[in-house]
Amino acid sequence: MTKRVAILISGGGSNMVALAQSMTGDHPARPVLVLSNDPEAGGLAKAAELGIATAVIDHRKFHKDRSAFEGALNASLEVANPDIICLAGFMRILTADFTAKWEGRMLNIHPSLLPKYKGLHTHARALDAGDSEHGCTVHQVTAALDDGPILGQARIAINKGDTPETLAARLLPMEHALYPAVLRRFASGDSRPVMLG
Numbered sequence: 001m002t003k004r005v006a007i008l009i010s011g012g013g014s015n016m017v018a019l020a021q022s023m024t025g026d027h028p029a030r031p032v033l034v035l036s037n038d039p040e041a042g043g044l045a046k047a048a049e050l051g052i053a054t055a056v057i058d059h060r061k062f063h064k065d066r067s068a069f070e071g072a073l074n075a076s077l078e079v080a081n082p083d084i085i086c087l088a089g090f091m092r093i094l095t096a097d098f099t100a101k102w103e104g105r106m107l108n109i110h111p112s113l114l115p116k117y118k119g120l121h122t123h124a125r126a127l128d129a130g131d132s133e134h135g136c137t138v139h140q141v142t143a144a145l146d147d148g149p150i151l152g153q154a155r156i157a158i159n160k161g162d163t164p165e166t167l168a169a170r171l172l173p174m175e176h177a178l179y180p181a182v183l184r185r186f187a188s189g190d191s192r193p194v195m196l197g
């Protein structure tokens with residue numbers, strides 16, 4: 001049966017677009033909801049253009065009450081009834097209660113070669129460390145931040161003269177290749193990692 005996919009975003013949503021556009025033809029999944037915690041997220045209009053239902057749960061209205069925010073998130077998700085949730089540039093930290101509820105069904109893309117550089121400023125940290133390569137990771141979401149079983153990685157070389165901005169710009173197209181490849185495999189019931197680059 002076709003899998004239902006909800007995509008959670010906070011920003012421009014370029015990964016969301018790559019995921020949504022991949023879910024056609026014989027793909028085992030279809031997008032059913034794009035949800036943002038930020039009403040200004042550019043990805044919301046892109047999702048609407050693609051004909052996908054959208055929702056906003058503005059975290060600021062919950063005044064740092066994470067469980068109330070996540071209660072609203074869960075209510076919206078339960079209506080959409082997803083088999084799989086893809087975090088795609090969703091920049092809220094999730095509690096263990098939330099991750100436990102969706103564990104095994106929730107994926108995230110992170111712009112580093114995990115387990116390196118969990119958290120923020122991943123491009124700058126790879127450069128500061130003098131790394132010769134960088135990349136992105138898709139993993140299952142567990143209670144620990146940017147942790148959980150790895151479902152795929154894509155690698156790029158770090159060149160002399162790279163800045164956080166040039167690295168981010170070179171990595172993003174790799175994210176757009178990796179995340180759809182992982183989702184297709186995961187939605188077909190196969191959790192073997194996808195390795196690109």
Ligand code: GAR
Pocket residue numbers: 009010011012013014015016043088089090091109110111119136172175
């Ligand atoms: C992407 O680079 C994604 O890897 C990163 O945010 C960007 C979202 O871009 N995610 C994280 O940093 C999560 N910790 P997009 O909105 O254009 O997909």
